[in-house]
Amino acid sequence: MDLFDSLKSKIDGKNLTIVLPEGEDPRILGAATRLVKENILKPILIGDETEIKKIAEEKSFDLADIQILDPKHYADFEIMVEKFVERRKGKNTKEQAETMLLDNNYFGTMLVYMGLADGMVSGAIHSTGDTVRPALQIVKTAPGNSRISGSFIMQKGDERYMFADCAININPNAQELAEIAVQTAHDAKLFDIDPKVAMLSFSTKGSAKSDDVTKVVEATKIAHELAPDLPLDGELQFDAAFVPSVGAQKAPGSKVAGHANVFVFPELQSANIGYKIAQRFGGFEAIGPILQGLAKPISDLSRGCNEEDVYKSAILTAALAL
Numbered sequence: 066m067d068l069f070d071s072l073k074s075k076i077d078g079k080n081l082t083i084v085l086p087e088g089e090d091p092r093i094l095g096a097a098t099r100l101v102k103e104n105i106l107k108p109i110l111i112g113d114e115t116e117i118k119k120i121a122e123e124k125s126f127d128l129a130d131i132q133i134l135d136p137k138h139y140a141d142f143e144i145m146v147e148k149f150v151e152r153r154k155g156k157n158t159k160e161q162a163e164t165m166l167l168d169n170n171y172f173g174t175m176l177v178y179m180g181l182a183d184g185m186v187s188g189a190i191h192s193t194g195d196t197v198r199p200a201l202q203i204v205k206t207a208p209g210n211s212r213i214s215g216s217f218i219m220q221k222g223d224e225r226y227m228f229a230d231c232a233i234n235i236n237p238n239a240q241e242l243a244e245i246a247v248q249t250a251h252d253a254k255l256f257d258i259d260p261k262v263a264m265l266s267f268s269t270k271g272s273a274k275s276d277d278v279t280k281v282v283e284a285t286k287i288a289h290e291l292a293p294d295l296p297l298d299g300e301l302q303f304d305a306a307f308v309p310s311v312g313a314q315k316a317p318g319s320k321v322a323g324h325a326n327v328f329v330f331p332e333l334q335s336a337n338i339g340y341k342i343a344q345r346f347g348g349f350e351a352i353g354p355i356l357q358g359l360a361k362p363i364s365d366l367s368r369g370c371n372e373e374d375v376y377k378s379a380i381l382t383a384a385l386a387l
């Protein structure tokens with residue numbers, strides 16, 4: 066079954082609500098309208114109501130049944146400020162909270178934290194830092210996770226893979242990289258991928274020596290300790306991880322080499338560049354970044370996203386709320 070048909074059937078009838086803090090962007094409005102029309106979930110748009118209605122009219126989007134909230138006129142703003150200050154435990158004053166919560170991403174994240182929405186999708190306009198910082202500060206990590214990371218589902222036809230961490234941790238150490246691998250394998254299962262995890266490098270099984278390679282070797286060792294039953298191998302070059310004949314030549318005996326479907330990059334530069342190359346040269350659809358390890362589902366978008374990406378990310382985020 067198509068991944069999104071499967072996710073839609075999981076959330077069907079659950080009346081889940083997803084906050085879209087960039088309510089004035091036509092891609093967001095288009096996706097929200099479609100989600101309502103198809104009765105998939107309830108979007109909550111954040112922004113200036115008059116402006117949102119004006120854009121919707123220009124683009125002929127029907128906003129009936131879509132809730133719009135403007136932080137400037139939110140009736141329970143004071144309650145939200147109180148809860149924010151309580152959550153930030155001395156890190157932000159009431160005065161700071163009053164300003165911060167006028168920001169759509171902070172406001173939207175608080176709706177999710179307070180249980181007034183099931184999830185949030187943002188990042189069509191905002192950078193990843195501005196999108197995820199409120200989530201890191203307010204929602205924080207789920208039990209058993211020391212960090213959050215960001216993965217992409219990469220799909221084309223019948224092919225479906227996961228790439229990580231393409232979004233958050235700039236230069237993870239070995240322990241962090243191992244946790245990213247385990248998190249991504251966990252999420253892969255939610256998206257009907259039976260994970261075989263490759264810990265990527267520019268070296269395969271000792272073919273090159275450097276501190277960067279040693280980090281991946283260490284991470285592989287730690288990941289085995291964290292998840293002994295998980296098929297995972299490293300360090301592997303991408304060709305050794307993906308192409309069966311190359312895997313057999315460069316990493317004979319490996320159960321993962323040549324058959325990997327979850328690719329863990331050594332740091333953010335290669336991961337972010339890698340997913341965009343697969344997307345733009347390779348014609349893969351890139352769904353994400355999916356934030357892994359957060360206590361509540363919040364997803365980022367690439368600023369290069371289109372309406373379809375927003376629509377799919379909202380469905381996926383809702384499914385993560387179950």
Ligand SMILES: CC(C)(COP(=O)(O)OP(=O)(O)OC[C@H]1O[C@@H](n2cnc3c(N)ncnc32)[C@H](O)[C@@H]1OP(=O)(O)O)[C@@H](O)C(=O)NCCC(=O)NCCS
Nearest residue numbers: 193194197198201202206211212213231232233234235337
């Ligand atoms: C994610 C990112 C924005 C966080 O950086 P930051 O805002 O400087 O974060 P700070 O170090 O100030 O930490 C802010 C909070 O987030 C927490 N945090 C930061 N990184 C975290 C992580 N990976 N997992 C969990 N919590 C994290 C901190 O503990 C801190 O919490 P606190 O305020 O309660 O103490 C930063 O790592 C980043 O810019 N990453 C790259 C994003 C990017 O450009 N990606 C490419 C495009 S997708």
Ligand SMILES: CC(=O)OP(=O)(O)O
Nearest residue numbers: 193354366367368369
């Ligand atoms: C995920 C990502 O790279 O986001 P952006 O393109 O918005 O920087």
